[in-house]
Structure formats: structure tokens, C-alpha cells
Amino acid sequence: MHTDNTGDGLALLAACTADVRLWYLQNGLQLNPEKSEVLVIGTSSQLQVATSNLFSVSVAGVDLPVAEKMKIPGVVLDRRLSFDSHATAVARACNYQFRAIQHIHHLLSTELAQTLACSLILSRLDYCNVVLHGALAGSIQKLQHVQNTAARVVLRAPK
Numbered sequence: 001m002h003t004d005n006t007g008d009g010l011a012l013l014a015a016c017t018a019d020v021r022l023w024y025l026q027n028g029l030q031l032n033p034e035k036s037e038v039l040v041i042g043t044s045s046q047l048q049v050a051t052s053n054l055f056s057v058s059v060a061g062v063d064l065p066v067a068e069k070m071k072i073p074g075v076v077l078d079r080r081l082s083f084d085s086h087a088t089a090v091a092r093a094c095n096y097q098f099r100a101i102q103h104i105h106h107l108l109s110t111e112l113a114q115t116l117a118c119s120l121i122l123s124r125l126d127y128c129n130v131v132l133h134g135a136l137a138g139s140i141q142k143l144q145h146v147q148n149t150a151a152r153v154v155l156r157a158p159k
Contacts, residue, residue, distance in 0.1 A: 013058075031060050033064060039069070047079055082139065090124055094146045097120040098149060101153055
């Protein structure tokens with residue numbers, strides 16, 4: 001929607017989602033507003049204008065809160081699509097797995113440690129990595145640090 005005409009855009013969204021809700025009801029389905037939220041995406045200036053007094057959005061007859069970020073299967077989206085929140089979440093999950101592997105590393109061969117690192121850590125880095133195309137260098141650096149740490153854990157190399 002255009003920043004100078006957010007009211008009409010929100011009205012159109014409300015009308016479209018009301019039609020979707022009606023179709024759901026006619027086909028024996030139901031929307032669950034308790035599990036729904038809204039994410040407004042745009043540039044800094046667009047977000048400043050669009051969300052200055054926008055605290056909820058009417059979707060399918062229900063007022064839903066506007067979120068700062070949203071997690072959809074495996075990817076954390078933020079309002080500017082910078083993917084910094086996603087990189088932080090992936091790094092946090094991988095760091096948890098690093099600590100788990102380090103606790104039992106003395107019991108593992110190098111090959112088994114490599115298999116564990118690939119399946120528990122590197123698979124998290126690879127999942128949905130296509131969304132990171134064009135991401136900020138700081139976000140990519142976080143994930144590069146995770147990959148470097150994975151190599152150090154497997155090889156028992158010092159920092």
C-alpha cells in the first residue's frame with residue numbers, strides 16, 4: 001500500500017480477508033485469530049508513516065496486533081526484511097548445539113563429531129539460506145562465525 005493512503009489499503013485488506021473467512025466458513029474451516037499476527041514490511045520512512053498510529057489491523061473481522069518480527073517455518077522476518085533477527089536466532093540455536101557436542105566430544109571420534117556437526121549445526125545454516133541473498137554484512141558475519149566455530153569444535157582446534 002502507499003504511505004499516503006494507508007487507510008484505503010487497510011480497508012481493502014479487511015474486505016479481502018473477510019471474504020477469505022467467509023469461504024472458510026462455507027467449506028467447514030475456521031481461522032484461528034489467537035495464532036495470527038500482522039507484520040508490516042517496508043523501508044524505514046515507509047514504516048514510520050504507516051505504523052505511526054497503527055497498533056492493530058483488522059483481518060477477517062478480528063483486530064490483530066502488529067508485530068515487530070514474525071517467525072514462519074524456520075525463518076524470522078522483521079519489518080525491514082534485514083534478516084538480522086533470523087541470523088541471530090540461527091546462531092543462538094547453533095551455539096546451543098556446540099555446547100552439547102563439546103560436553104561429549106571426548107567420547108567421539110573426529111568422523112562422528114563431524115557427522116554430528118553437519119547434522120545438528122550446518123543443516124541449520126543451510127536451511128532457508130537463500131533468503132539471506134543481499135542481507136547485511138553483519139548478519140552474514142554472524143553465520144560465518146558459526147561455521148568457523150563448527151570447524152573448531154570438530155577439529156578440536158584453538159580459537
